[in-house]
Structures are given as structure tokens and as C-alpha cells.
Amino acid sequence: MVNFATFGLLIASLIATASAAPAPVAEAEAAPVSPSFTPLEHEARAMINNCGASTFINQSSPGSPFVSDCRQIATNIAGGGTWSVALIGHHQLVQYGTCAFGVQAPFALGVTNFRVGNSDIIDLINDSISRFEWSGRVGAKGNMPCQTDPGMFNIDVEWGIYHD
Numbered sequence: 001m002v003n004f005a006t007f008g009l010l011i012a013s014l015i016a017t018a019s020a021a022p023a024p025v026a027e028a029e030a031a032p033v034s035p036s037f038t039p040l041e042h043e044a045r046a047m048i049n050n051c052g053a054s055t056f057i058n059q060s061s062p063g064s065p066f067v068s069d070c071r072q073i074a075t076n077i078a079g080g081g082t083w084s085v086a087l088i089g090h091h092q093l094v095q096y097g098t099c100a101f102g103v104q105a106p107f108a109l110g111v112t113n114f115r116v117g118n119s120d121i122i123d124l125i126n127d128s129i130s131r132f133e134w135s136g137r138v139g140a141k142g143n144m145p146c147q148t149d150p151g152m153f154n155i156d157v158e159w160g161i162y163h164d
Helices: 004-020 067-076 118-132
Strands: 041-043 082-086 091-096 099-104 113-117 140-149 154-163
Touching: 067 091, 067 099, 067 118, 082 091, 099 118, 113 118, 113 154, 118 140, 118 154
Parallel strands: none
Antiparallel strands: 041 082, 082 113, 091 099, 099 154, 113 140, 140 154
8 A cells, every 4th residue: 555645755855856956958058069170289368478488599580481371370279278299390370371380399308398488489489570570471480498397497499490
């Protein structure tokens, strides 16, 4: 025989569970989506400097990237970001049109990565343009100390603005 008190308790708990369940998302309201990041992008804040003062070497030639493309890179990354870059080998961090920006660093004991901030890249592009713009084109390279990841010390990083 069914106990009506137990049956009433069962119905009450089902109603409580249903009212505590999340409400369905309306068709016009999209569910939140996590932003996607490139494998090299580590964190995003407004303007990040992970590197120190740089040297500059003029590489401008008829085969160099267009200044307008390099300026577009600076605009595109102005919202923030830091790239955590693996030590060995060359890594192209950003590219737009004919312009690319890349970095590389030598092996250092106990270091696996180094960091380059969006402000570092923007400053290098703008300084290279002001120093070396030639017939609407720019090419440059140099060296700068950048924070290691984890940030124990700085490592010398070679950078370049080149045609892609």
C-alpha cells in the first residue's frame, strides 16, 4: 500500500528540483563562449611591456613589407596581449598583409620560454618606421632583453620585421 505522506514528499522534491534547474537559453540570447587564443598568446591586458630597450638595424629594401601593413599589425594588437614563446627557433608572432614580426632566442639553461608584450611589438614597429621608412616600405631587426617565463631573469631576444 502506498503511503500518501511519502508520495507527497516525492512530488514536493520533484517540484523543488525542477524550479532549481537552470532556465533554458532563449533563442535570441546566445550562450557565452570562451575566447579562443593562439598557442603563443598567454594573457591579455591593455598594453604590456615584457622587454627592455632595443637595438635597431636598418633592413629596408625594395623587398621589405609595406609600412601600411606593419601599421595595421600595431592597430590589430593594440587591445593587449603577451606572447609566451618557446626558446629554440624562429617564431612569427604576428602578420598582416606583407608585414610579419618574429623573434628568436638562444638556448639558456633552465629557461623554456620568454615573453613579448603587445606594447613591445607596437613600439618596435613604430620606431622602425620612424627610423627606416623608405619608399613606403620598412624592414628592421635588432636585439632586446625580454622576461623569461617563469620570470627569473631576462634573455637576449633577436626580433625582426620582414616580408611574409
